Every structure is written in structure tokens, then in C-alpha cells.
Amino acid sequence: MWQALPRWSIEGVGVLLLFVTMGFSVIDHQSLAADGAELAVPLASASGIIGFGQWLSRNDSFRFDSRQRFLVALGFVTGGILFTGITAWIVFVVNLEGGQIDSLFPVFLNGIAIGIVGNGVLVALSLQFRLQKKQLQAHSIELEEKNERLGRLTSVLSHDLRNPLNVAQGHLTLMQESVDSEHIDAIDRSLDRIEMIITDTLALTQQTQPKDERESVALDSVARSAWETVETGDIDCQIEDLATLEADESRLRQAFENLFRNAIVHGGDQLTTIRVGRIEQSGFYIEDDGVGFSEDPSDEIFEWGMTSSSSGTGLGLAIVDEIIAAHGWSITATIGKEGGARFEITTITE
Numbered sequence: 331m332w333q334a335l336p337r338w339s340i341e342g343v344g345v346l347l348l349f350v351t352m353g354f355s356v357i358d359h360q361s362l363a364a365d366g367a368e369l370a371v372p373l374a375s376a377s378g379i380i381g382f383g384q385w386l387s388r389n390d391s392f393r394f395d396s397r398q399r400f401l402v403a404l405g406f407v408t409g410g411i412l413f414t415g416i417t418a419w420i421v422f423v424v425n426l427e428g429g430q431i432d433s434l435f436p437v438f439l440n441g442i443a444i445g446i447v448g449n450g451v452l453v454a455l456s457l458q459f460r461l462q463k464k465q466l467q468a469h470s471i472e473l474e475e476k477n478e479r480l481g482r483l484t485s486v487l488s489h490d491l492r493n494p495l496n497v498a499q500g501h502l503t504l505m506q507e508s509v510d511s512e513h514i515d516a517i518d519r520s521l522d523r524i525e526m527i528i529t530d531t532l533a534l535t536q537q538t539q540p541k542d543e544r545e546s547v548a549l550d551s552v553a554r555s556a557w558e559t560v561e562t563g564d565i566d567c568q569i570e571d572l573a574t575l576e577a578d579e580s581r582l583r584q585a586f587e588n589l590f591r592n593a594i595v596h597g598g599d600q601l602t603t604i605r606v607g608r609i610e611q612s613g614f615y616i617e618d619d620g621v622g623f624s625e626d627p628s629d630e631i632f633e634w635g636m637t638s639s640s641s642g643t644g645l646g647l648a649i650v651d652e653i654i655a656a657h658g659w660s661i662t663a664t665i666g667k668e669g670g671a672r673f674e675i676t677t678i679t680e
Contacts, residue, residue, distance in 0.1 A: 339383075339399055339400050339403035340383030340399055340406065340450075341378065341380045341384065342403065343379055343403050343406040344376045344378070344381075344382075344383065347375060350372075351373055351376060351439060371440045371444065372442070374443075375625060377447060379447065382450075382451075383456075386399065386402075393463070394457065398461075401453060402450055402454045404453075405454070406446045406447070406449065409445040409446045409447070409449025409450055409452075410443075410445050411447025411603070412449065413442055413444055414441065414442055416441065417441030417442070444467070459491050463663070466616075491524075495521065495525060498521055498680050500522050502521065506518075544577055545578075545579060546574055546575070546576055547576075547579045547591070548572065548573075549572035549574070550569050550570065550571055550572040552577075552579060552586060553586050555591060556587045556590060557569070557586070559583075560587055560590045562590070565594060565597075565604060567590070568604070569605075569606040570606065570607045570608055572606070578656075581657075582653065582657075584649065585650045586606075586611075590616075592647060592650075593620060593671060594669075596621070596671065597618050597619075597670065598621035600621060601619060603618065603619050604617070604618045605617050606614065609674060611678065613659065613675045613678065615675070616673045616675075617666040617667070617671070617672040618669060618670040618671055619670045620670045621669075622665055622666060622669045622671050623663070626665065627663040627671075631663055632648055633648060650673075659676060659677045660676045661673070
């Protein structure tokens with residue numbers, strides 16, 4: 331039904347008002363220029379309605395179908411009818427009190443024009459508000475469904491996959507005591523990789539947004555506690571005194587851990603030292619003296635699944651990027667002073 335309605339219904343109201351206005355000039359035996367002062371409002375209103383209809387057709391924010399465009403046109407007409415009555419009442423009151431209006435038609439025409447524009451725009455905004463509300467509700471429902479699926483995925487990873495993995499690792503440990511085979515080490519590495527993938531995936535499925543109530547944390551203290559939880563071997567870590575910021579300490583520690591692991595995994599045999607230092611008045615950096623990047627790195631290294639190591643999951647830096655962004659900070663990768671990898675975290679937001 332609504333599809334059969336003309337899409338130019340709004341413009342039709344403007345054209346009708348324009349013809350009525352020009353028709354008055356003909357009846358009044360004066361040119362439009364002579365009637366300019368009296369007809370300025372209806373002429374401008376007619377042109378505005380036509381332009382408004384064209385603008386609605388091209389504006390992505392107002393995605394009105396034929397039915398909604400017809401309702402807007404009906405709003406224009408209703409406003410004109412309503413203000414015709416209001417104008418008639420005003421004229422009646424003026425005459426009742428002894429006043430005199432020389433030309434009634436321009437008065438009515440101006441009142442109608444004001445009513446048409448005012449009520450039509452109000453209807454359009456009301457329809458747009460309702461449309462956005464429906465879209466927001468649909469998006470909210472979709473988001474809830476995605477979160478529910480994400481919760482089920484987290485449950486599968488944390489229980490249904492981890493439990494048999496732990497059983498396999500336990501049996502492998504018993505096998506190592508009684509069987510001497512080169513295949514056992516390969517199985518052990520594969521099981522460790524599975525555990526790493528599960529851990530990193532769970533970290534990404536968890537809420538990376540910091541807590542509503544952040545706490546004041548010393549960055550150097552968080553970095554030192556993160557270093558103690560990472561298998562570092564003979565690698566040395568030099569941590570300068572850093573600033574104290576409002577942050578989610580547990581998430582920030584996780585970001586440091588992932589950056590330390592990234593340096594150790596990708597630093598190569600020449601890696602000996604990882605440094606954490608202050609960037610004056612803007613943030614801090616984490617830099618190593620390993621092999622670094624073959625060329626200036628791009629933001630792609632923070633995307634999910636991006637890794638240059640066969641043993642990596644490609645999720646470590648993605649997790650870091652999520653955590654840093656959730657704090658309202660930014661992170662960039664560059665080549666360090668000694669040719670290694672350098673990550674700069676800017677904590678100052680404009």
C-alpha cells in the first residue's frame with residue numbers, strides 16, 4: 331500500500347504552496363516583486379519545503395521510506411490546516427476589538443506557511459527519533475545475543491577445552507617418565523601452544539574496558555610485577571621510575587606481560603635487554619635490543635592473528651592494543667635506538 335504513494339509527496343506540498351502564493355499575486359493584479367513583503371514568508375516556505383524533500387532523499391541520516399515521507403507531507407498539510415484556524419481566530423479577535431486588516435489573504439497565507447513548515451519539520455524530527463530508537467533497540471538486542479554467544483565460547487574455552495588439555499598434559503608427563511621418544515617433545519610443544527592460544531583467546535573475550543573506579547598505580551611497579559610473571563631466561567630488564575596514573579592495574583599488568591613476551595619471542599638470539607622508560611610529558615616506552623622490525627611497522631601488527639613467529643598466536647599485541655585503547659591511551663610501534671622493537675604508549679589525551 332505505502333509503496334504506491336508518490337515519493338515526491340513532500341515536494342508536492344511545497345509546489346502547491348508555491349502555486350497558491352503565485353496565484354494570489356495574479357488575483358491581486360500585482361507582480362511578485364510588489365507583493366514581496368507580504369509574500370516573502372510563503373515563498374521562502376514553499377522553496378524550503380521543496381528543498382527539504384530533496385534533502386531527505388539524499389541524506390543518509392533520514393532514511394525515510396514512502397510511508398514516512400507521506401506522513402511528513404501529511405504533517406505539513408495538518409500544520410497548514412491548524413494554523414488556518416489559528417489565523418482565523420486572530421483575525422476574528424482583531425475585528426471584534428475594532429481593528430482592521432486591509433488584506434486578509436496574505437495574512438492567512440503567511441499563517442498557513444508558518445504552520446506548514448513548523449508542523450512538518452516537527453513530524454520529520456519525531457519520525458527520525460522513533461526510527462533511531464528502533465535501530466538502537468535492535469542493535470541492543472543484537473549486542474546481547476553476541477555477548478551471550480561470547481559467554482558460551484568463553485565457557486567452552488575455559489572448561490570444555492582446558493579440562494581435556496590438562497588431562498593430556500598429565501598423561502604426557504607420566505609417559506615422559508617411562509618412554510624415551512623424540513615425539514614426546516613435539517607433543518609437549520603442541521599442547522603448550524594449545525594452552526597459549528586458549529589463554530590469549532580468553533583474554534580477548536574478557537571485558538577489556540577498565541573498571542569504572544580506577545585506582546592510582548605506579549607504572550614502574552606494575553611493570554616490575556609483570557616482569558616477575560614472565561619466563562625471561564637470561565634477559566635483563568631495566569625499568570626507570572615512571573609516572574603514577576589512574577588505571578586498571580590488572581589490565582595494565584597484562585599489557586606489560588604481553589609486551590615482554592612479544593620481545594622475548596621475536597627478539598631473536600641477540601636480545602639481551604628490555605628497557606621500560608619515560609617519555610617526557612606524554613607517556614612511556616618499552617624497547618628491546620633484539621632483531622626488531624625489517625621495516626617501519628604499521629598498525630597492522632596490532633590486528634588479530636598477525637604474527638611473524640610459528641609459535642605465536644597473533645593475539646598478544648591485539649590484547650595490548652585493546653587494553654591501551656580502553657584506557658583512552660594510544661600505542662605505536664617503531665624501531666628502537668639499537669635497532670630493536672620499540673613500543674610507545676601515549677597517556678596524555680587532548
